[in-house]
Structures are given as structure tokens and as C-alpha cells.
Amino acid sequence: MESLLMRDDSSTTLPSAGFGISDDSVAPITASGGLISDSCVESVFTGDVSMRMQPGHTEARTGLLHTSPPLGGFAAPLNDNPSVHIPEEIVNRDQYSKYLIPNLGPFSMPCLQELPPKPMALEMVRETFQNFNPIFPLFDEEEFMNEFDEKYLRSSPDDPTWWACINVVLILSHRFRGRRSLDPSYDNMRACGYIHNALSVVSQLSITSGSLSAVQGLVGIAIVLQGTPNAGPSLVLISAAIRLAQSMNLHRGYLPNDNINERQREQQRRVFWIAYIFDKDISLRRRQAPAQDDDEMDVPLPTGTGSQNLQLSNGCCSLSILKSRISLAVIQGQIYKKLCSIHASRQSASHRAAAAQELCSLLSFWRSAIDAELFDLPTSFWKEQGGDYLMQRFVLRFTYVYCLTLVEPHLPPTAQLTPWDSYEVAASSQGTCIWECRKALSFLEFAPPTGYDCVWILIHPLFAAASSVLVHLSQNPLSPDAQTDLELVQPLIRLLEALAADQRRCSRSEESRRLERLCKELEGEARRVVNLLRGVGDVTTE
Template sequence: MESHTGFRAHPEERPAVIGFKACDMCRKKKIRCEPTSQGCRPCTKYGTRCHFTPIATKKKPRRPAGFRYIAQLEKRLLGVEALLGDRSLEKPNMPDTDLRKEQTTLTATSHTVALNVDSDLSPFRDEITDHLWLYPALEPHSIPLPARQQLPTKAFALELIEEAFVNYNRFLPLFDEEDFLKEFQLKYSISCPRDAGWWACLNVVLSIAHRLRAIRALDPTQEHIRAYGYVQNALSVVSELSVSDRSLSAVQALAGMACILQDTPNPEPAAMLVAAALRLAQAMNLHRECSSLGLTESQAEKRRRVFWKVYILDKDISLRTGRPFGQDDDDMDVGLPSNTSLEAGNLDLFNCRIGLALVQGQVYKQLYSVRAERQTATQRAIAAQELSSLLSYWKSSAQLELPEDSATISGLQLSGEMIHKVVLRLTYMHCLAMIDRHLPPTAQSSTIQELNQSKPLLSPSSLCVAESRKAIRLVGAVPQGDCACVWMLLQAFFAAASSILYNLTQQPMSPNAISDLDLVEPFLRLLETLARDPSIASQYEELVRMRRTCNSLNLEAKEAVQLFSLRPVASLT
């Protein structure tokens, strides 16, 4: 018989590892191949040459889709694990000086990358998207912070807690004082407790107390070191609070850390913490009133206070950074705080701050969101007029009256209720400035006209300038040397100074021109003082842009006023 390469092949002559399903002709005709001693039956019948092509029966397993990408990821993972293993062995033996040098190098590299992204922000140029702000990627501290701050003695810790509740929590109630003191008596220990939520809340309260002391201190350096040391303690358990802890204390701790980090030039950490606190609050249904069913009124009230505190932070950071907020007003139905455990004045101040946050959310949504950018300038101007009316209505019910005399403001003590009123007024000023940028120069709100028929009406631009004059005077109340307080209020001061100076470039014949130039001088000196500090000016690009914008506007304003004023103006330099 012929081999498999010949005319015929007997089936028994086929190799064991090679299988034949059909001969070539039967496979081509797609008919059944029946092997015989003379070949297959169909080929014998039709007299055709019967030939079998060998086909391997044993095939390699099919590889899954994307196996090459998976192999690359596995290789990279092994490399990262090996690198982390090497570093974990080397870090404990690394001297403090080398570690400090490494951190300095990483910080300098990050800021070099951030500073390369430079754009001249001018809030009064149409081609600039003034609601977007660039911030450095990291915030290096000029003073070394310990990895873990040792907790004080129980007696001293109680003193700090009482101070924080008297001067802060009673006006913006994030914690319940009675519950917190009970937890303090049961769980306080110098060592790190097992309850991450309680540990973080305790450190947040201690940090707030030292921040309040720093405002009153002549030299706040040591108070800042202790305050940020306690923040470091709380930040060490952020991942546990965000991922595995679903409790009210976790939301309180995240929101408290965000409040403290608002006093830094970089808003990114605070924004991230607020987002985490808000998502956790939504997971616990704090934004729904119906979720309070089955709870006592006291428990429901605690949940309302915590939610509204997070809501205030969410809307404030959104408008300051030009980024979307996390809580939509259409997806919440929680009631306002109404518990009688708060003093009437403090409850009104808290509810007033909530009302301003509601307006801030609408300002971003109607003027600075993606949907707003797709609208015409006329449509945004109409929305701005409505928002201006809404903000004026809010102001008429708010208690924002502060002393306007410069001597009185200079001696103003930012403590207790006063600091919250100052922050409230400056937050209102910033919100008003963000609305005013979209108003026509001579627009007037008919709604305000109806509300104030018996009084002379100021146009929105004039109203913004008038409020800016009141706000910029508060620079004298900022404690000298307290940079944390400055960073918290700097944007509002910048908005007020820019509004005044830009108004002078447009209306240099104003009877208040000379006095307005004098008003902004303290703020300009403050910017110069901050810029002279190399540890600040070289790191915080936002400060450099503020200083450049204000100096440019101040020069233009002085030149314009000097042309139309009979009185000599101070040196243009």
C-alpha cells in the first residue's frame, strides 16, 4: 500500500498522534468519509485519488484576550513590589537629614512642574476664565511637623476642648458637646485608641483650639506647630474613615479636618476631604429627612447639623475653586437645624450661613458650570440679575453689621462670635463679586427696586464697590503674623481690592477716588509682606498672580485718577 503521500493509504497506517477526520476530497465536498482497504468509499466510487492531509489533534490551550497586557501588568506589579520591599528595608535606616533632603527634592520637583503651567489671571478681562484658579500641587510647611503629635494630659486636653466648643462649635455646631465630653471621659488615652472616628474627632477639636489660640497670640508659631501636629494625627486614619467606617463620627472628623485645612493656600486637601465626607454622609442618608424615622429628635438634630456643616463646606469650596459641588439641592430634603440646645443668636448665625451656601450653589450652577458656559452672555446676565436679587434678599435678613471705623477695626479681636461674623461678611463679599462679573455695567435689578422703593437704588456694580469698601477695611482686623488666618480670607480681600481698583480705572472722576486708593493700600502691603518671604513667594503661584494683578490695577487706577484729580496722588511706584 502507498503511504500518505501516495495514491492510497490504509486507515491503519495513519500515525497515532495524527488524526484524520476526512480525506481531502470528502472534506472539500463536505460529505461523510468512510475509510476502506482501497481508500475511502466515496473516492472509490467516483474513481478519484484519495489523499489524507495530516492534522494535529493536540492543540495548545487558547490564550485569553489581552493576555499580553495582563503579562505586562504582572511584570510591572512584581517590579513595584520589589521596589517597595527595598524601600521598606532602607527607610528605617535613613538618617533624618537624608529624609528631609528627599522630601525637599520631591517638593521642589512638584512645584517646578506646577509653576510651568502659568497663565495671567485677570478677573476683569473677558478672554480669561476667571473662575478657574491654579494651585500648587503640594503645600510645603516652613516649620517641620512631627509624624505624630503626642496628646496632652487629660486636664489640659479638657481645657482645650472647652475652649474649642465655646469659641467655635457653638456657632458652627459640628459636634455635640454633651456626647463628646462623655466619650472623652470614657475613651481618652494618650495612646492611640482603637476607635478611628473618635481618635480623629479628638485631634480635630484639639487642633481647632490651638488655631483659635494662634489668632490671639503675638507669636503664633508654636500654636501652629501643635495645631497641625494634631491634624497630622487625624490624617493618619483618613483611609480607614473613608473606606471602612460608616459612622457619624467619621463624617464629623473628615469635615473637621477640611475646616482646618481651609487655612492653607492649597485648597486641594480640603476639597478632597469634603468630597469624602459628603459621600459618606450620603451613604448614611443624612441628606434625607425620611432617614430620621425611628430616631429620637435629638439624634435627628445631630444628623442635620453634621449634614449642613458638610453642605456649607461643599458649596464654599466649589465656588472658590470653580469646580462642581457634590450635593445637588434637588436631591435632598433634610430640614434646617432647629434644636433649642443652641442659643437663639448662634442658631440664627448657623442658619444664615446655610442660606448663603444655598446662594453660592446657585451662583456656581447658573454662572460657572458647564451648562452656564454654553449659554449666551445675555442669558448669564439675566441669571446674574436674579442671583443678585436673591443675595440682596439674603443680606436683608442676615446680621452682617460690623464696625466700619478703621481704628475700631484695628482693635477688633477675632475671637468667639466676631470671627464667624467676619468670615460670613467676607464670604458674602466673594459671592457678590462672582455675581457682579456677569452683570452689565449699568444693569439694575427690578426686584431690588421693588424691595427698596423708598431708598435710592445702587446699581449692582456700585453695590459691589460699596460692599468691597466695607470688606477691605477688615484687613486691619487680621492678626499680624497669622498666615493661616490670611489664607482663609485672602480670596475675599483680593476680590474686594480688585473691584475697587477696577472701578477706579473705569470711573477715575469718582468723588471717592482718593479714599479708595488709600483703602486698598493695607492689602497691597500685606501682599508685599507675604511676597518678601521666600518660603512663600517661591512656592505659592496664586499669591504671585494676586500680587501682579493688584499692582497692575493699582498702577492703572493711579494714572487714571491723577489725570482727573486736582489733588496730587501718591507715587505711582
């Protein structure tokens, strides 16, 4: 992973400083001296360098911190930058000029952000275990807290598995805080620094065999990257996590000589199934093959046993969300295999139509088995203090809608599914896909500002829903819902415009600009056809 971010021809090293714990709750070791403004956020990604080093710290490590010149960058002596604090022992040497700090570019690794003081970190760890971890039990709480007490004050990249895991937990806490805040900028900036902390040890994690913590770290980094403007690397990371899990036989059922107790075995199952969920989900969104083949696994589903707390702070049990995501992930894998894969593209249209009908049946069965509580979403979601439990309910439903939009185009014209009796349907009967897409888009009226991570998590399902509605409208321009549908997609267009216009480097996204362009083209064509057939004339979008 680091090869994507740093050059391999490094010949420059710096004496490593101890990555100690800050005595100041807002004093990180970062690019450009801290993460306290939009311009400083940009520096995290561009790598404008100033590093506060801590020589002589009692916890200092003895290894070397390697830095690499960027693609097209150049190295500058330490003393050329007055903002750099240079250790006394380096300044006094005649050879100090050999210690160089590279002028980092967009694809290089920035300096590491310092971790918060232990009391503050403990509070953040507890927040993660109260909100995210009960839904996706990636870590065993008791085991993690023991490691926290033992290792936190010595946290550094020299222990890559712990370094990745603690940074993932801190990121998730800032994500949760950001969703509860009217202005998530500060929490986003802090999370941004911890993401780069975790990315700094990806290469070590990928080759750490036999370590469940390495799998947890890779899965955790892949999860948090989904909430960023550029989530592409998450596919590489989750694939690496799956391969590492396979090397540990986590994809297998009970092995007679594994020498672990039931609690440890249960935690391994949970870690594997969480990796499985995101492997299927990310690969389907990226239209690339998942790493785990369903025919090459026989691991049982996770249970509620063990010491892991699966109760949320509001008293709800989260195991139903986890199992619902697992069963939906199985269907996602089948959608890719039967409709999106290279093998599927070689099949006849009738063969794909038959597969689509089968997948529709699976989705219908899955939907009917879901608890009503998980699918009935409040319109005030973005204003409520519901935490990850409520957000994951949205993700669950929007993922289901995304699956419908992938299957529906392959159905034969006569195979239109209608909502079941429990649905509140409009007088004009529509297929399940269009009805669900309209319902999903209606929630955008209450969408949060663009700074929230959940916007990036949901952006592709929302775009798919809008595309399905607009294509349906172009094919049925005389529908009584035509004007309503045109108005329904406007909040998404405004959201995409805001995302595409954000030029801060940490928020800049080519994908948002692509989605904005496509959505406007579809909306313009649908509006033109509707107005033309209704005698209004060819009116372009504003």
C-alpha cells in the same frame, strides 16, 4: 489623600509605638524633635525625621506603622541618625537594618505629634466647645466628652475616627488661642502638628461607611485646612465627606427605619448642613462643582432642640449664624451653577445677565433678612477678645461680598443696584457691590499680622473686593473717590507682599504670590489711567 503625600511603593515598615499622652505639655513627637521654632515648623512639612518611640508602653498598639519613601527621597537605616531613639529590642537584633526611616520629602507624611496631657487636653476641648462648636455644632458635646473620658489615654491612629476628631478639636483650640495672642507662632506650630496627625488617617476615614464620626473628621479637617496657606486639599476632603454622608442618607429627611432618636437625628442634620456649607463655599472659591446637588436632598434645617449647647460664652445664640450661612450657601451653589459652571459658559451673555439679575435679587433678599447685629462689624475686631463668634460674623459678611463680586460683572450696564435706605452711603451713589467692597477693604486698616489663620480664610474675598474696586476705578477714572480708592487697596497689597515674601515652608504659598502679582497689575493700571486723565502723567506704582 495619603497618596498625595506618600509614595505607594512602600516596602518598609516600623514597629508601631503607642501614641501615648505626653507628660510634658510642650513635648511632641514631631519632625526635627519638636515644634518650637520657625525652622522646626518647616520640618513638619519637609519631614526631616526623628521619632521618639515608646516601646513597652502599656497602651502600645500591636499593629505596624507604615512609612513610605518620598518622591525622589531615599531610605536610611535607623542607626544612621543619632537623634533617633531606637527601641532596645530593635537595636539588639541582627536584622535591625531592615527597619528603615525614609528621608521624607515635601510631599510625604511626617511623624506624628504627641497629644498633650489629659488635663491640658480637657481645657482645650472645653475651649473649642465654648467658641467654635456653638457656631458650627459639628460635635455633640455630651457624646464627645464621654468618648474623651473613655478613649483619650488610648488615642492613636488605630482608631481613625476618634484620632481625627480629637486632633481637629485640638487644632480649633490652638486657632482660637492664636487669635487672642499677640504672637500666634507657638499655637500655629502646635496646630500644624495636629493637622498632620489628622491627615494620617484620611484614607481610613474615606472608606469607613456608616460612621458619623468619620464624616465629622473629614469635615473638621477640611475646615481647618481653610486657615492654611495651601487650602487646596480641603475641596477633596469636603467632597469625600459629602459622599460618605450620602451613603448614610444624611441628605434625606426622616426615614421610617433609621432606628435613631430625635437627638441623634438632629446631630446628623447639623453635621450634614455644616458639610453642605463648606462644600458650596470651597467649591465656589475653587471654581469647581460642589459634591451635593440641591435637587438630590430633602433634609430639614437644623433646630435649637437637643442637648447641644448653642449658647456662646458671651450669651449670644449662634444658631442665627448657622442658618444664615446655610441660606447663603444655597445662593453660592446657584451662583456656581448659573454663572461659573461649564453649562453656564455655553449660554448667551443675555441669558447669564438674566441669571445675574435673579441672583442679585436673591442676595438682596438674603441681606435684608440678616440680623443687623451679624452685619454691623466693629472696626476694632482684631483687637477685641470676641472669639469665633466675632470672626464668623466677618466671614459671613466677606462671603456675601465675594458673592456680589462674582455676580456683578455679568449684570447689564443699566442694572445697577443701589443700597437701601438703611445703608449710610456716600454722596456719590454707587452700586451695592462697590459700596460693600469699599466697606470690606476699610477693615484691613485693622488687619492682624500674617500669622493668623483668619487671614487665609478671608484672603480671596478681600482680593475679589480689591479687584472690583480697581476695575471700577479704571472704568471711571474721573470719580471723586479715585484717590481714596487707590489708598484703600494699599493695605491689601502690603498684606499680600508679606504673605508672598514668607519663605518658611509651612507658610509658603504660590497662591499669595499670584494674588500679589494680579493685584499690583490692577492697581498699576488703575493708577495710570487716573493720573493720565487728570493730567498727572503716567505714574507707575511703587
